[in-house]
Structure formats: structure tokens, C-alpha cells
Amino acid sequence: MTAVALRVSGLGKEYQLRRGRTAYKTAREAIVGAMAAPFGRLRSARDAGGGARAESFWALKDVSFEVAPGEIIGIIGRNGAGKSTLLKVLSRITEPTAGFAEIRGRVRSLLEVGTGFHPELTGRENIYMNGAILGMKRAEIIRRFDEIVAFAETERFLDTAVKHYSSGMYLRLAFAVAAHLQPEILIVDEVLAVGDAAFQQKCLGKMGQVASEGRTVLLVSHNMQAISSLCRTVFLLEGGRLVLAGPPGRVVSAYLQPDTTQLEQQQKVFEDPSTAPGNDKIRIRAVRLVPEGSSVGGEVGMDMPLRVEIDYWNLQADATVLLEIDLYTLDGTAVFESVSVDDPTFRARPLPVGLFRAVALIPENLLNQGSYRLRVVFIDEFGTARVFDYPSAAIFTVHDLSPRRISWYGRFQGVVRPRLQWRIGPITVDDAPLRPPRVFHPSGDSLP
Numbered sequence: 001m002t003a004v005a006l007r008v009s010g011l012g013k014e015y016q017l018r019r020g021r022t023a024y025k026t027a028r029e030a031i032v033g034a035m036a037a038p039f040g041r042l043r044s045a046r047d048a049g050g051g052a053r054a055e056s057f058w059a060l061k062d063v064s065f066e067v068a069p070g071e072i073i074g075i076i077g078r079n080g081a082g083k084s085t086l087l088k089v090l091s092r093i094t095e096p097t098a099g100f101a102e103i104r105g106r107v108r109s110l111l112e113v114g115t116g117f118h119p120e121l122t123g124r125e126n127i128y129m130n131g132a133i134l135g136m137k138r139a140e141i142i143r144r145f146d147e148i149v150a151f152a153e154t155e156r157f158l159d160t161a162v163k164h165y166s167s168g169m170y171l172r173l174a175f176a177v178a179a180h181l182q183p184e185i186l187i188v189d190e191v192l193a194v195g196d197a198a199f200q201q202k203c204l205g206k207m208g209q210v211a212s213e214g215r216t217v218l219l220v221s222h223n224m225q226a227i228s229s230l231c232r233t234v235f236l237l238e239g240g241r242l243v244l245a246g247p248p249g250r251v252v253s254a255y256l257q258p259d260t261t262q263l264e265q266q267q268k269v270f271e272d273p274s275t276a277p278g279n280d281k282i283r284i285r286a287v288r289l290v291p292e293g294s295s296v297g298g299e300v301g302m303d304m305p306l307r308v309e310i311d312y313w314n315l316q317a318d319a320t321v322l323l324e325i326d327l328y329t330l331d332g333t334a335v336f337e338s339v340s341v342d343d344p345t346f347r348a349r350p351l352p353v354g355l356f357r358a359v360a361l362i363p364e365n366l367l368n369q370g371s372y373r374l375r376v377v378f379i380d381e382f383g384t385a386r387v388f389d390y391p392s393a394a395i396f397t398v399h400d401l402s403p404r405r406i407s408w409y410g411r412f413q414g415v416v417r418p419r420l421q422w423r424i425g426p427i428t429v430d431d432a433p434l435r436p437p438r439v440f441h442p443s444g445d446s447l448p
Contacts, residue, residue: 005185005216006067006090010099013060013085013240059085061240063099069184072207072217074231074248076224076255082240083220087111087187090218105184105216106134110174119163123154123173126162130177144180151206152176172199179206185216204230224252228370229413250397253330253371265395267296273313278388282321282378285311285355287393289374292364301401302369302417306362310376310393311355318350320381323358328373330395335372335415339379368417371397 060082067073075083088094090101091109117126127148131141149155152172154165162170178186186207204226207217221227227234227248234251236244244251266289270276276283288309291300300306308325327335338360374394378387 005069007102011063012098014097074227074234077237081237108183109187111189249370283313308360310358324377326375365419369400
């Protein structure tokens, strides 16, 4: 049986919203109201049910998922989607209204700056207090104390009450304590937005290390680059419900482009030329994306070539038309463009009226995991004028399906992810093997 660090089933949280609350009164209105109270009670009895009413609001509704040890789960969604409520329930700060969350191991939460700190205690005292709350022995805390202080970079202020800390100092120490006291589950809300860029990178690296040690991280963030680079699984919340879970490319794309029905359009076919995209010169019959070894609509892996097929009607006799394909990420970043001049047979050949197919092959190990939009452009033979522009010809997602993946890296940076040729071997100097330098030990003895 696969180990589970966190199991959530049917989780829900309901709040009561009061409507029709009476406004604050002046002293005169209060006195007059008291004198009229007997009559008011009669009216209240007559108009029972007409006062303030409670309206229920579900911040979370029927949320279910499982998380294995060592996973880093990103949780994204718009403001009010239920992200912070979910973390508060999992941190046992808020009781759920429905369902349950089974948590195996110690939980450390960083939900807002200064969470878990006592303002009157010093930084040193708060470190020991937090360790004790987690059930750690004093000897365990002492072993990690110097590492916590070095990470937080707050040594000068260690014996100062934390109420005098700036928000940045507060955050550095809070994160250092949360990450280094070795909880089995680390829950982090959007607090990283407070720190500077260098500290954010430091925190992201530490969370990756935490996961590589077999501990679980739940991360809420609006930083999609951090979510994509660190997490292998992302949850998307909308209106308190878990609407999508999967690899970062697919889920982040759904978040950035809410119409999820448009995310996977690997084939478009138009049988009727009169209604097909185009004009009196060109009409598109079909656009297909075919992964090698699969069919249209199959999962696109990073290490498989992707064939782009464009069927089109040429409606002008003896017309010379070139094709261009442009690839973009869903946030609009240009990846590449390619023009059919690389086909020596058709690059300057006038075509008769009829149906044609253009095929371009995107090589394997080029695109990084993520979602992309394909644009198809027909241009004249001189490359100076567009005959027809089809900006959203297809949308597809590239997945990392390679068994050679090194899991602790998370998602690699960048739009492209080529597999470069690497060779590592010994070198020689003056035809003699290069030996490791001699290292001198502090005792004076040299090491071989």
C-alpha cells in the first residue's frame, strides 16, 4: 500500500454571514429607543422573522485528495477561492464543518508573518518555544539552532524581542524555524511575497531540500514561476472546490486561461470551405498535432517528436504561398517561429487550386513541460504580406514522461529544455594524468 502523509475526504467549511445588521446609534437615538422598547417588543413579536438574517457561505465544499510523503503540492486560485481556509483547517486552526483530514506526522504552518511567535519573547526564546510545541527535545533544538540562525541571518538581533523586528526579519526567522525543526508536513501560505528576491530563492531551495528528505510541503502562492519550478502536482481551487489537480503546466494554464475547455485543442477540422477559417485566397481544412507513436489527442511527452499537420485549400491558381508556424506559451511568451522556406520543393513553387497538406516536425527534447499555443500564418512568396493569420490554431500541453527524470529538481527553468550532449572524463597535462591536488591537514600532515 502506498504511504499517505495527508488524506482529505469531503472537507467543507461553512460560515454564517449576518444580513440586515442595525447601524450604530447616537446617544439620543438610544434613549428614545429605550423609552419605546415596550412598543417595540410588540412590533417585534408581530413582525417575527423580519430582522437580521443569517446566510450560509461555504468557503470550502467537498474537497478530497491524498498526498504522499515527499511531495510538494502547489495550491493556486483567485482571491476567495478557499486556499487559506484549506490551510487553516489542515493546520488545525479552524474546525471543518464537514468531512475530515487525516494527517500523519508533525505539522508546521507558516500562514502569515509571525505565526506561532510570541511578540514579547526574543528570537532565541521563540526558537526553543516552537521546537517544544512540535514535541522536540531540547537537545534536538540545540543541534539545529546554529543552522536556523544562519539561514535567517538574524544573529545580531537574536536576543531582542521579536515585536521589534521588521516584517522581513520576522519572516526570515519564522521560515527558518518552520523549515529546520523538521516537521513531517510543512504548510506555507503566501508569506514569501514579503521577502526580497534573494530570500525567496533561498526559501524555494530549502523547500526542495525538505521534500527530498521525504517530508511533505503544501505551498500556496500567486507566483506561478515558483509553483511551476518547485511542484510536480498543483491543485486549483475555485469557489471553495477543488476543480483540477495535475502537473503544473496543465493546471497553471487552466488558472491563467479560465476557459479550460479550450486548453487541449490538438485537432480542428472544417469540412465546409465556405465556413472554414480563411479568405478568398486560403481556407484551412484542418490543423492536427500528432505525437510520435500516438494519435491525435494523445499525450505529448517531452522526449517524443510532435508532427504539425496543416490541411488547406489553395483558392488562387498559380499562387505562391509560404506557411509560418509560431509557438507561444499561454502567457504570450514567444518560443519560436518557423517558415516553410526550408522545404526546397515548395518554397517558390506556384500551386494550382486544390487541397494541400503542410507538415512540420517539432523535434523531441526541445520544449519544456507546460502548455503552448500554435499560430499558423500564410504569407506571400516575398514574406512581406500576410495572406491569412490564424492565431489560435491549436493548444497543447507537453508533459515530462521520462523515466530518467531527477525528481528533486522540480520543473526545469525556461521555455526550452534541450537534452545536451554531456561527456565527463579525466584530462591530462603534458601527457600525464592530472592527479588531485594535495590537501594539507591542519595538523600538518598532507592527505594523499
